[in-house]
Amino acid sequence: MSGIIIYALIMVVGTWLGVKGVLKNKLLSKLPIIQEILILLLIFVMGVGIGKDENIMKYIFSLGVKAFVIAFFAVVFSIVIAHIYVKISRKFKGNK
Amino acid sequence: MTIRIVIVLLVGVFAGNLMPLEFAEKLNSISFILLCFILFFAGLTIGYTGDIKSHVRGIGLDLVMVPISTIIGTFLGSYIASFIIGLDYLECLLVGSGFGWYSLSAVMIAEYDQALGAVSFMSNVFREILALMFIPLVAKYIGFNEAVTLGGATSGDTTMPPLSKTTDTRTVIIAFFSGIVFAFVVPVSVEFLIALKYK
Numbered sequence: 582m583s584g585i586i587i588y589a590l591i592m593v594v595g596t597w598l599g600v601k602g603v604l605k606n607k608l609l610s611k612l613p614i615i616q617e618i619l620i621l622l623l624i625f626v627m628g629v630g631i632g633k634d635e636n637i638m639k640y641i642f643s644l645g646v647k648a649f650v651i652a653f654f655a656v657v658f659s660i661v662i663a664h665i666y667v668k669i670s671r672k673f674k675g676n677k
Numbered sequence: 678m679t680i681r682i683v684i685v686l687l688v689g690v691f692a693g694n695l696m697p698l699e700f701a702e703k704l705n706s707i708s709f710i711l712l713c714f715i716l717f718f719a720g721l722t723i724g725y726t727g728d729i730k731s732h733v734r735g736i737g738l739d740l741v742m743v744p745i746s747t748i749i750g751t752f753l754g755s756y757i758a759s760f761i762i763g764l765d766y767l768e769c770l771l772v773g774s775g776f777g778w779y780s781l782s783a784v785m786i787a788e789y790d791q792a793l794g795a796v797s798f799m800s801n802v803f804r805e806i807l808a809l810m811f812i813p814l815v816a817k818y819i820g821f822n823e824a825v826t827l828g829g830a831t832s833g834d835t836t837m838p839p840l841s842k843t844t845d846t847r848t849v850i851i852a853f854f855s856g857i858v859f860a861f862v863v864p865v866s867v868e869f870l871i872a873l874k875y876k
Contacts, residue, residue: 587713588712588713588716588864588865588868589861589864589865591713591716591717591720592716592717592719592720592860592861592864593720594717594720595716595717595718595719595720595721595723595724596720596721596723596724597720597724598720598721598724599720599721599722599723599724599725600724600725601724602725604721604725609725612718612721612722612725615718616715616718616719616722619711619714619715619718620682620715620780621681621682621685622711623708623711623712623715623780623784624682624685624686624689624780624784625685625686625688625689625692626689626704626705626707626708626711626784627686627689627708627783627784627787627794627798628685628686628687628688628689628690628691628692628693629689629690629692629693629696629701629704629705630689630693630701630705630787630791630794631686631689631690631693631787631791631794631795632689632690632691632692632693632694632695632701633693633694633696633698633701633702634693634791634792636792637791637792637795638690638694640792641795644792644795644796644799645799646762647762647764647796647800648772648795648796648797648798648799648800648803649799649800649803650758650761650762651754651755651758651762651769651772651773651796651800652800652801652803652804652807653754653758653803653807654754654755654757654758654761655750655751655754655755655758655773655800655804655829656754656804656807656808656811656826656827657750657754658750658751658753658754658757659746659747659750659751659754659826659827659829660750660815660819660823660826660827661750662746662747662749662750662753662826663742663743663746663747663750663820663822663823663825663826664819664820664823665746666742666743666746666822667820667822667823670738670739670742
């Protein structure tokens with residue numbers, strides 16, 4: 582649970598420093614590149630973790646199907662809930 | 678970016694297969710530090726975006742309700758998916774809680790369960806692909822607010838181009854704000870569900 586606090590704190594400190602404008606423009610322009618390098622490093626490390634695990638490699642196809650089903654249902658129900666909200670809010674606005 | 682990420686992941690999988698187990702495990706231990714840096718820079722980028730208040734003024738309840746609908750819909754969909762694919766419901770909620778931010782959520786989950794981390798990565802990439810494919814159709818036939826929900830955490834960046842092309846300025850601002858909300862929601866919800874499942 583302490584992870585939540587650490588992650589939230591890091592984000593808040595980052596945002597606060599951003600609002601305060603502590604970085605110089607030169608470094609600011611390099612921010613997207615730094616972020617991309619960090620993300621690619623992280624993904625590489627994760628790939629290593631998957632590659633060394635023989636079980637995952639054996640079941641990669643069935644894991645992919647499960648992944649797709651979750652993504653599909655998540656997207657469909659996000660649309661459905663947003664649509665219900667839109668309908669209700671329009672009705673409410675109409676009655677005003 | 679997505680193609681580069683998939684290539685780097687595949688290179689990593691290949692390297693992991695070849696390198697000694699000890700070295701691979703040592704490499705794994707630096708992921709927490711990398712995660713902290715990524716979150717710090719994500720926060721910094723949000724802070725530098727400027728006067729967020731002036732952008733969002735006048736949009737009203739939609740600004741909050743669109744990301745909330747995405748959160749409720751994603752968790753509901755992930756929960757229902759657990760009955761179809763035979764995974765534990767908490768595992769499905771964990772996968773869904775990435776909301777498309779695969780570079781963060783999958784790595785956080787992989788620290789506890791490599792297989793579920795792999796499912797999370799693929800699922801969140803699929804979400805982004807589905808969003809890129811279907812945003813124009815949803816915007817045209819269902820509605821602009823509904824179209825924002827497809828991308829989840831990516832609505833402020835990678836899935837923004839199809840949104841700005843097929844919706845209006847108001848929706849683009851909602852999508853941008855939604856992206857900011859998810860930058861905070863994803864790490865907290867993933868960590869919360871990890872605590873429920875593994876701790």
